[in-house]
Amino acid sequence: MHVTFSAKELEFQEEVRTFFRDEYPDDIREIMDSGDELPPEMQIRWQKILYRRGWAATNWPVEYGGTGWSPVEKYIYAREEAHANAPLFIPFGMTMVAPVIYTYGSEEQKQRFLPDILASNVWWCQGYSEPGAGSDLASLKTRADLVGDHYVVNGTKTWTTLGQHADWIFCLVRTSSDVARRQEGISFLLIDMQTPGISVKPIILLDGKHEVNEIHFDNVEVPANNLVGEEGKGWTYGKVLLQHERTNSANTFRSQYRAKRLRIQASKSVRGAPPLESDGNFMRKLAAVEVELKGLEYTELRTLAAVASGKAPGPESSFLKIKGTEIVQAIDALYMEAAGYYSLPYRADPAVGEGSESLSSLHYFNHRKVTIFAGSNEIQKNIIAKHVLGL
Amino acid sequence: MDFSLNELQTMMADSVGKFIDNEYDFDTRQEYAGSERGFSDDVWKTFAELGWMAVPFAEEDGGLGGGPAEIMVLMQSLARGLVVEPYIANVILAGGILKRFANETQKEQWLHPMIAGELQATLAFNEPQARYELANVATTATQDSNHWVLNGRKGLVLNGGTSDLLLIPARTAGDIGDEHGITLFAVAADSDGLSCNAYATVDGLRAAEITLEGVRVSGDAVLGNVDEGYAALSATIDDATLAVCAEAVGIMYALKDKTVQYSKDRSQFGVPIGSFQALQHRMVDMLMACEQAQSLLMWAVMTNAEGSDESRRAVSAMKYMIGTAGQKLGEEAVQIHGGMGVTWELDVAHYFKRLTAICTLFGNADWHLDKLAT
Numbered sequence: 134m135h136v137t138f139s140a141k142e143l144e145f146q147e148e149v150r151t152f153f154r155d156e157y158p159d160d161i162r163e164i165m166d167s168g169d170e171l172p173p174e175m176q177i178r179w180q181k182i183l184y185r186r187g188w189a190a191t192n193w194p195v196e197y198g199g200t201g202w203s204p205v206e207k208y209i210y211a212r213e214e215a216h217a218n219a220p221l222f223i224p225f226g227m228t229m230v231a232p233v234i235y236t237y238g239s240e241e242q243k244q245r246f247l248p249d250i251l252a253s254n255v256w257w258c259q260g261y262s263e264p265g266a267g268s269d270l271a272s273l274k275t276r277a278d279l280v281g282d283h284y285v286v287n288g289t290k291t292w293t294t295l296g297q298h299a300d301w302i303f304c305l306v307r308t309s310s311d312v313a314r315r316q317e318g319i320s321f322l323l324i325d326m327q328t329p330g331i332s333v334k335p336i337i338l339l340d341g342k343h344e345v346n347e348i349h350f351d352n353v354e355v356p357a358n359n360l361v362g363e364e365g366k367g368w369t370y371g372k373v374l375l376q377h378e379r380t381n382s383a384n385t386f387r388s389q390y391r392a393k394r395l396r397i398q399a400s401k402s403v404r405g406a407p408p409l410e411s412d413g414n415f416m417r418k419l420a421a422v423e424v425e426l427k428g429l430e431y432t433e434l435r436t437l438a439a440v441a442s443g444k445a446p447g448p449e450s451s452f453l454k455i456k457g458t459e460i461v462q463a464i465d466a467l468y469m470e471a472a473g474y475y476s477l478p479y480r481a482d483p484a485v486g487e488g489s490e491s492l493s494s495l496h497y498f499n500h501r502k503v504t505i506f507a508g509s510n511e512i513q514k515n516i517i518a519k520h521v522l523g524l
Numbered sequence: 525m526d527f528s529l530n531e532l533q534t535m536m537a538d539s540v541g542k543f544i545d546n547e548y549d550f551d552t553r554q555e556y557a558g559s560e561r562g563f564s565d566d567v568w569k570t571f572a573e574l575g576w577m578a579v580p581f582a583e584e585d586g587g588l589g590g591g592p593a594e595i596m597v598l599m600q601s602l603a604r605g606l607v608v609e610p611y612i613a614n615v616i617l618a619g620g621i622l623k624r625f626a627n628e629t630q631k632e633q634w635l636h637p638m639i640a641g642e643l644q645a646t647l648a649f650n651e652p653q654a655r656y657e658l659a660n661v662a663t664t665a666t667q668d669s670n671h672w673v674l675n676g677r678k679g680l681v682l683n684g685g686t687s688d689l690l691l692i693p694a695r696t697a698g699d700i701g702d703e704h705g706i707t708l709f710a711v712a713a714d715s716d717g718l719s720c721n722a723y724a725t726v727d728g729l730r731a732a733e734i735t736l737e738g739v740r741v742s743g744d745a746v747l748g749n750v751d752e753g754y755a756a757l758s759a760t761i762d763d764a765t766l767a768v769c770a771e772a773v774g775i776m777y778a779l780k781d782k783t784v785q786y787s788k789d790r791s792q793f794g795v796p797i798g799s800f801q802a803l804q805h806r807m808v809d810m811l812m813a814c815e816q817a818q819s820l821l822m823w824a825v826m827t828n829a830e831g832s833d834e835s836r837r838a839v840s841a842m843k844y845m846i847g848t849a850g851q852k853l854g855e856e857a858v859q860i861h862g863g864m865g866v867t868w869e870l871d872v873a874h875y876f877k878r879l880t881a882i883c884t885l886f887g888n889a890d891w892h893l894d895k896l897a898t
Binding site for chain 2: 205430441452511515522
């Protein structure tokens with residue numbers, strides 16, 4: 134029983150660390166460290182730096198341009214990336230639709246879509262949820278009717294993250310209502326956002342940000358060869374994708390980084406006040422979160438060790454999602470508490486408060502979403518109850 | 525990176541598992557717990573024969589050279605049987621001091637017979653006024669020519685009533701609370717001036733209040749250097765904390781499994797109660813508590829085996845987790861078992877009580893959280 138890395142793995146860690154030290158642009162780092170939103174231009178610039186280094190597709194097979202890293206190498210990379218506080222890859226193309234395309238797509242689709250995803254030339258968004266289909270995703274109603282050589286799509290998708298910037302959207306659509314189970318008759322369709330009949334309506338979140346959208350499809354004509362895999366099998370493909378999404382949502386390393394920064398912040402005097410570390414209640418709450426986080430780190434390592442020895446990731450991803458998101462929210466609350474009165478100013482111009490104090494409450498509000506999205510934590514508990522406990 | 529068990533660990537898990545399955549069912553456990561000594565001397569001999577007592581000791585002392593990982597495996601396996609034999613008192617507590625401090629003569633006299641199961645020993649790490657502070661030692665030892673004279677009281681001495689040998693931390697210098705000035709003495713239980721009020725504890729185990737009034741021991745009774753006993757005392761209590769945490773994790777898994785099974789077997793309103801979402805989510809929480817605790821345990825065991833700077837914090841983190849999530853899991857197990865959960869008849873209540881006792885042993889959740897907060 135040990136968690137030491139091999140010499141080769143340590144060498145790799147050093148290589149990654151050096152890369153983040155030397156190649157991570159200062160202007161992007163500055164915004165990331167301030168806790169503010171990263172402009173899309175900078176996001177893409179960073180993703181292209183990774184592409185040129187050959188490190189864009191950490192989860193893809195080598196034949197499509199993936200890194201071919203072992204699970205341990207991926208782990209090391211993710212940790213270094215988080216501890217450098219570098220931007221996360223926008224997941225919709227790279228980690229969500231691409232695995233579906235290279236697993237179930239046609240040769241033509243692979244050649245047409247994967248290179249642009251790899252090089253961050255095309256921005257993707259996700260069309261799963263609908264106004265009437267949230268946690269109960271299989272009740273989705275957006276229809277795609279085959280007419281000649283194209284589908285005619287009608288319906289509404291919602292909570293489409295960063296859809297305002299997207300060039301393409303991947304959608305779960307209903308191609309047949311005449312089915313025994315609601316999970317049947319759903320298909321996986323790729324749609325060009327420029328197609329006539331698509332309109333994007335912003336949804337403003339409680340922190341005042343335009344992050345998600347509602348997307349309407351009004352007789353949108355989509356070429357039939359944009360269907361991935363078989364018609365009616367979309368649910369199966371979509372589930373594969375969600376498992377990727379959940380494993381990534383543990384956020385362990387980001388949370389470690391934020392907890393560490395909070396401890397440093399607490400050791401300093403702000404505006405002449407005594408350092409927060411003299412407040413026993415605050416420090417006990419922080420310590421309690423750190424304990425949970427350490428547990429999560431080792432739970433993730435145990436999952437990783439199982440995957441490295443050839444086991445498929447299963448419902449553990451639900452566990453990581455629940456714990457990981459609870460911890461994200463707990464840390465948000467502590468940052469807000471640490472800021473005190475200076476958690477209250479709302480985008481004051483010029484800014485007030487030290488560092489990112491006045492953004493702390495906005496993160497707290499914004500991150501209410503993390504226990505809701507990617508299958509709410511209650512849905513994750515249903516999954517564990519069924520598939521692990523056999524209830 | 526590797527979380528699998530090595531050959532010795534796998535062998536131990538198998539051998540303890542078989543013993544629990546074949547010779548230590550719940551009724552048998554209850555019989556031993558209710559007996560006069562509170563455990564079975566025959567079982568204790570079996571432990572010795574199977575080599576379990578030898579696990580954490582060096583090979584030259586007749587041990588198996590095991591570390592925290594081996595103790596973890598052993599304790600998790602013993603947990604399932606709610607074993608009442610005094611393993612912690614002898615092997616981890618008394619053994620922890622003896623292996624660190626005993627000279628060759630002392631090892632011959634005390635450690636070797638203890639490993640052979642022929643001598644019962646314990647460590648009196650607590651005093652009535654001390655709560656969880658190890659350095660809060662008011663018991664005094666004063667030198668009288670070649671002898672030492674001990675006066676004071678020791679509280680909740682685990683298996684104190686059946687021990688032949690008591691290891692007593694006593695103050696030889698400094699003030700109450702000072703780490704320096706604590707010396708460890710080996711005192712025979714039948715010494716003049718030593719009295720013992722033995723009792724059962726709520727978890728079915730045994731402890732005692734020990735009073736020392738002018739107890740005279742020779743200079744050979746001193747373990748280690750005079751005034752310098754604290755480090756070994758503290759390291760031994762860390763070992764013991766990890767050991768009971770491993771036991772607690774074993775109990776948590778047992779309670780989780782029993783509760784899930786019960787919810788499938790027990791029907792109300794014409795359906796198994798496990799079909800109710802209100803209960804399903806709580807059982808998922810129990811599972812997650814088990815996994816988080818198991819993860820922390822592995823971290824704590826690995827850091828302690830390496831002797832890293834983090835080992836002290838890892839012990840506190842682990843104990844905090846048991847004291848919060850573990851305690852909660854025990855309460856949930858009882859709640860989901862309904863009326864049956866509050867009966868003496870069902871093993872669930874006894875797992876719960878042992879888990880509760882562990883939450884207090886060697887510092888409760890708040891006490892350990894304070895260590896982590898600073």
